[in-house]
Each structure stands twice: as C-alpha cells, then as structure tokens.
Amino acid sequence: MAKSPIEFWFDFSSGYAYFAAMAVDDLAARHGREVSWRPYMLGVAFKKTGVRGLSSTPMKSDYARLDWARLARRTGLPFQPPANHPIVQLPASRAYYWVEETAPEKTHDFGRALFHAYFAEARDLADPAVVAAVGAEVGLPAAGIEAGLASEPMKAKLKAASDEAISKNVFGSPFFLCDGEPFWGFDRMDMLEEWLETGGW
C-alpha cells in the first residue's frame, strides 16, 4: 500500500513557507513520499491562537527579517518580498485550488512559481492578473485562473481548507503533518526527515 502523502500547510505570505516550499518535495521524494500542498489563511489560525503575524510583532519582526536574509544566503535562494509584505493571499490561494481541480499535475510548479514571484521578484500577488500571469508562465491558462480564483466554489474551497487546518490543530506556516505527526516550522524539516528515516521516537 502506498504511504500517505505528507501534508504541507502554508500561507503564501509566509517567508518560512517560501523556503520550505522550495525543499519539501525533494525531502519527501528521498523517502518515497508524495506531498499534499495545502494553502490556507494563516489569519484564521491567528484568530484562534490570539497570535499576531511575525511582521507585526515587535522584536520578532526584526529577527525574522534578519533570519530570512540569512536563510537566503545559506540556501542560495533569492529573497526580496514586496515593500508592503505581508499581504493577504486570497487570489493566489484560490487560484491554487482551481489549478488543483483542473490541472493537478501542475500544482506544485504553480505553487513554487507563486512563491518565487512574491518572495524573489516582489510581484504584487494581490492583483489577480499577476497571479494569472504567473500561471501562464508555467503553462496554465491565464483567463481560466482569473475566472477560477474569483469563483464561489474556490472561495468555499479555501474557506474549507482553513477550517480543516484549525480542526487538525494546524496553527503555523509552514506546518507539516506526516501520518498525523505534526511538525511546525521550517526549522523542523530536519526533524521531519529524521522521523521519516527512523520511524520516529
């Protein structure tokens, strides 16, 4: 029987999720696993936890900026989000679920392209036309994306995903569930990999 996919929960505005997105499929593949990418609205979790986003938390925001720049140097990934970071990523997240329904083999490429557009090219993903253009760059139909991300079924799907996150006690980004075992944070990917290697502790 095939092993369950690793659930990769994230918000497209999360700097740590960007670094995770560029590494998670390779990590899973090393252990014969697939990944189920699950964009959701981190703000919904913040309402439950009473936590504010990193970028609006004193001291932590400065640390996060330093840390992201440091991770960029360490990983060799570019890191240059828009000046108005963080934004609410409704268009990108709804577009992701539309692609999942219409061209599932393209979802991860599209997800990585969205992260790259935002965090490496500072493109304005609040604009549905930009989200559609990013899709076109990985071979998806721009007009379809723009219609899909504005549709009621995709609004409902993103809402349901956010509700599902809460129901599974997912409260951060990135957040991984591996056979039900939770791992919170980019800096826990090593531990997730050790879990996969060893079968856990």
Place this chain on the structure above:
Amino acid sequence: MAKSPIEFWFDFSSGYAYFAAMAVDDLAARHGREVSWRPYMLGVAFKKTGVRGLSSTPMKSDYARLDWARLARRTGLPFQPPANHPIVQLPASRAYYWVEETAPEKTHDFGRALFHAYFAEARDLADPAVVAAVGAEVGLPAAGIEAGLASEPMKAKLKAASDEAISKNVFGSPFFLCDGEPFWGFDRMDMLEEWLETGGW
C-alpha cells in the same frame, strides 16, 4: 585572543530551554567556546512583544506538550514538569545570579540541577527552600542561597538582566547570541553549530 562566550538567554520555566541547557555547553566546547548563561524573566519580553507564553496559547500549548514529550524520547532526557507548570521563576533566577557572584565555577552545574529538578522531578521551585536544597545537592550553601535570592542586589541583578535582554532584542527562550548573531529556539542549535563551524553565511 580568546573568542567571546556564547550568550545563552533563557527562563527557568521554558521547556525548550531545558533541552538547550543540557546541550549548550557541549556544543560550545566543540568549537572552543565558553557559554555565558543568562537567566531572565521571559514575561518582561512578552510585555514588549505582546506574545503569550506557549502554555497559555490555544493549539500551541497542545503542540508544545507533544513536542516536549517527543524531544524527551529523542534525546533520552526525562521530562515531567510540575502540574502547575509554568511558574514564575524568580527564586531560581535570583539564586543563579547569587551563585554567579559567590561560586562562579558552579553556575552551570547549578543551572542544570535547577532545570532537572523542575522538568524531570517536578519539584516546586517557587519555594526558596527547594531552590536552596537543589543548590546543596551540587555542593552550594543552602542558607547562603536562601538569603541571597531574597536580597535586594539579586533582585536588582535579575531586573537588570531582563532589561539587558530587551535591549539586545532577546525575546524568547532559549535565545543565543554568538558574536552578536541571534539564534532563537532550541531547534536552531544545529544552525548555531553550523555558524560556528563555517563562520556563517
């Protein structure tokens, strides 16, 4: 010229600091470094960041409990804090600074013994007599500790340490400063070690 010590900032009620405390001196020694242990009142930082403690944050508290138990299995360290965890660790923290003044060669042994008493034996460190008894177990004078932790100079010293933490943008526990470079969290000790090995990125 000797290399600067690594500053290890922590609160004696922090589960992640417990795991860090048991590993940080060995990590530093592998790279020819000393460690300067700096207990402080994490609640002072919380007032600046607006953050609540893990144990009083919905969803995160459940995750932390699961994660601490998992880390205990992974590291082989016992983990059994008191039922009323977390407590405000004024007696232990002030006692630590008294030992630093009077028997500096004993501070780390005392610090580890305090962490062990609280997190492995569920002893009530809110009680100055218990803090003093822990000191006696590592060869320190119980009466001296009990007088020291109640003294005005040690109250002032802990307050100054907490103010210094804020001034250095230390907002978590454990939190490491290595030649000014900040590393927040037990799960960043690998990155700290890589920084020491490579000279950073």
